[in-house]
Amino acid sequence: MKLRSFLARPYASIVHSRVRKGMATAVADQQAILQYLLKNGARTAFGRDHGMESVKTYEEFKAAVPIRDYEAFIPYINKIKEGEANVLWKGRPIYFAKTSGTTSGVKYIPITKESMPNHISGARDALLCYMAESGNTAFADGKMIFLSGSPEMERVGGIPTGRLSGIVNHFIPRYLRGNQLPSYETNCIEDWETKLDKIVNETIGENMTLISGIPPWMQMYFEWLSQRSNGKKIKEIFPKLQVIVHGGVNFEPYRARLMDSLGEQVDMIETFPASEGFFAFQDKIGGEGLLLNTDAGIFYEFIPAAEIHNDNPTRLSLGDVKVGENYALVVSTDAGLWGYSIGDTVRFVSTEPYRLVVTGRIKHFISAFGEHVIGEEVEYAVMNAAKEHDVQITEFTVAPAIQVTDGLPYHEWFIEFETRPADMDAFAKSVNDHMRGKNIYYEDLMTGSILRPLVIRDMKKNTFIDYMRSIGKLGGQNKVPRLSNDRRIADALQPWIQ
Incomplete structure (x- = not known):
């Protein structure tokens, strides 16, 4: 010693x-x-x-x-x-x-x-x-x-x-x-x-x-x-x-x-x-x-x-x-x-x-429809779904999709996978089910046909590194917000969707 x-x-x-x-x-x-x-x-x-x-x-x-x-x-x-x-x-x-x-x-x-x-x-x-x-x-x-x-x-x-x-x-x-x-x-x-x-x-x-x-x-x-x-x-x-x-x-x-x-x-x-x-x-x-x-x-x-x-x-x-x-x-x-x-x-x-x-x-939440979803809830939902489907996630963020051209609005999840799910639809359903169980307001919006189930965007490798670099916030103590109540980040991420 x-x-x-x-x-x-x-x-x-x-x-x-x-x-x-x-x-x-x-x-x-x-x-x-x-x-x-x-x-x-x-x-x-x-x-x-x-x-x-x-x-x-x-x-x-x-x-x-x-x-x-x-x-x-x-x-x-x-x-x-x-x-x-x-x-x-x-x-x-x-x-x-x-x-x-x-x-x-x-x-x-x-x-x-x-x-x-x-x-x-x-x-x-x-x-x-x-x-x-x-x-x-x-x-x-x-x-x-x-x-x-x-x-x-x-x-x-x-x-x-x-x-x-x-x-x-x-x-x-x-x-x-x-x-x-x-x-x-x-x-x-x-x-x-x-x-x-x-x-x-x-x-x-x-x-x-x-x-x-x-x-x-x-x-x-x-x-x-x-x-x-x-x-x-x-x-x-x-x-x-x-x-x-x-x-x-x-x-x-x-x-x-x-x-x-x-x-x-x-x-x-x-x-x-x-x-x-x-x-x-x-x-x-x-x-x-x-x-x-x-x-x-x-x-x-x-x-x-x-x-x-x-x-x-x-x-x-x-x-x-x-x-x-x-x-x-x-x-x-x-x-x-x-x-x-x-x-x-x-x-x-x-x-x-x-x-x-x-x-x-x-300031990181989604309540576009009164659901007031917070970071703890989306992290819980995606972590449990990842365990069930044996996938690894590099990074993710979530935003509301309000002005949609067809059907009901939804929550849009931008996820960069280290290992992708074998069945993306089944994985999305699992995340959505966990969200419904975690947030009673989200469940009510689903039940009342105000929202449709969440949509997952499969992002290219290094999406979030490239995004943070593009806004001059790569490294140090900077991190990607888990949630946004607007479309600023979601719109910026569009070029990296696979």
């Missing part, structure tokens, strides 16, 4: 014990965090605008601070860019995390001295809990890779600005720097395919023990490795690979294909990171759900998903959530976000402790 893995054992045990103790104090910790945020927020421009100096309770907080998205924060962000201090949080942010917005273009999410540790400790605790649970610390001695954005920063309003994964790259502990791949120079390459080629060159002969990234781009990395190695499986290329860390999208639709690429079983650790905070991580081996990070400078609120677009939705604190309900996630943080709707929906699978799964995006 080498020094790194030897020293990791007691550290993992300490962190694992702390995480376990925090499970019992989650609600109390949340109440304390709200008071901490209010005390600091009262001294800011945002706090003065919202009368925060007189806010003492959660009920008063809800009355003073409305739910808002990024667009409503832009006036405050602009003040920070102009050099003002004490706008959303004390002082000025130490970074802006640059991310893509849906209606506002680029978003600049503040990261402060107080909030930065959350982004670091979340990923660290996930790995240390895995070490404590599994007893496996040997991977700490091998090479590790994180498929991330460039660590090079630009300056916006004098503040270092870049992708969150690139920012976090600067905080990798010195004792792990020698284990980190790819090189800094390669990580700084902006073009994804050029960067990926360099990553393959730098890693293919190394003792890789941990690989981390979002599933679609991890799969692309695996394919390039296999092509460079005459079709070898990843575990043949990296025989000591032990751990895959993933997050950013639901892993399940990618699981079968990634497992096939690996060739052998590898332990998986799931995380729930975002530019706004590191919200949850897998704290145990096996079982469903990610442990909510309840004592890290983030106060959580939950809005029943059906009410998210209401003018005055129900707002629940952690102690009031129920297992099985779908909620929109809202956060207030020590980065200066207040009542901020991050755009994700979650469902609790346990409240003792608080574990959840991510079920989709607020």
Whole structure:
């Protein structure tokens, strides 16, 4: 046993014990965090605008601070860019995390001295809990890779600005720097395919023990490795690979294909990171759900998903959530976000402790006919159909087909198959049947002859890679939306239908 893995054992045990103790104090910790945020927020421009100096309770907080998205924060962000201090949080942010917005273009999410540790400790605790649970610390001695954005920063309003994964790259502990791949120079390459080629060159002969990234781009990395190695499986290329860390999208639709690429079983650790905070991580081996990070400078609120677009939705604190309900996630943080709707929906699978799964995006849904289909439902339907028909799916997206020239409207599924079904009609029926069983509104529309069964478009190989390249979003943390309530993506995909 080498020094790194030897020293990791007691550290993992300490962190694992702390995480376990925090499970019992989650609600109390949340109440304390709200008071901490209010005390600091009262001294800011945002706090003065919202009368925060007189806010003492959660009920008063809800009355003073409305739910808002990024667009409503832009006036405050602009003040920070102009050099003002004490706008959303004390002082000025130490970074802006640059991310893509849906209606506002680029978003600049503040990261402060107080909030930065959350982004670091979340990923660290996930790995240390895995070490404590599994007893496996040997991977700490091998090479590790994180498929991330460039660590090079630009300056916006004098503040270092870049992708969150690139920012976090600067905080990798010195004792792990020698284990980190790819090189800094390669990580700084902006073009994804050029960067990926360099990553393959730098890693293919190394003792890789941990690989981390979002599933679609991890799969692309695996394919390039296999092509460079005459079709070898990843575990043949990296025989000591032990751990895959993933997050950013639901892993399940990618699981079968990634497992096939690996060739052998590898332990998986799931995380729930975002530019706004590191919200949850897998704290145990096996079982469903990610442990909510309840004592890290983030106060959580939950809005029943059906009410998210209401003018005055129900707002629940952690102690009031129920297992099985779908909620929109809202956060207030020590980065200066207040009542901020991050755009994700979650469902609790346990409240003792608080574990959840991510079920989709607020803006990624189909409700052209009142069905309100969400990401979790389409992923469930296609995954189960794939198992029944022994097929593998590379990627897919779904959109409504409303203006049809013949017959009833329908949901149009654009699917790129790794292995195609022997009977496409039977596969489509299976997906449709699972949708009917999962979404009662969809079932009613079928029964009432408002919709006809879904239609599958068989897409050419590399459709979604080519599409993402065409819109300048290939690589990094970018991913294809599962659902759209309009035809923008569907229409763009037409040239790739087989």
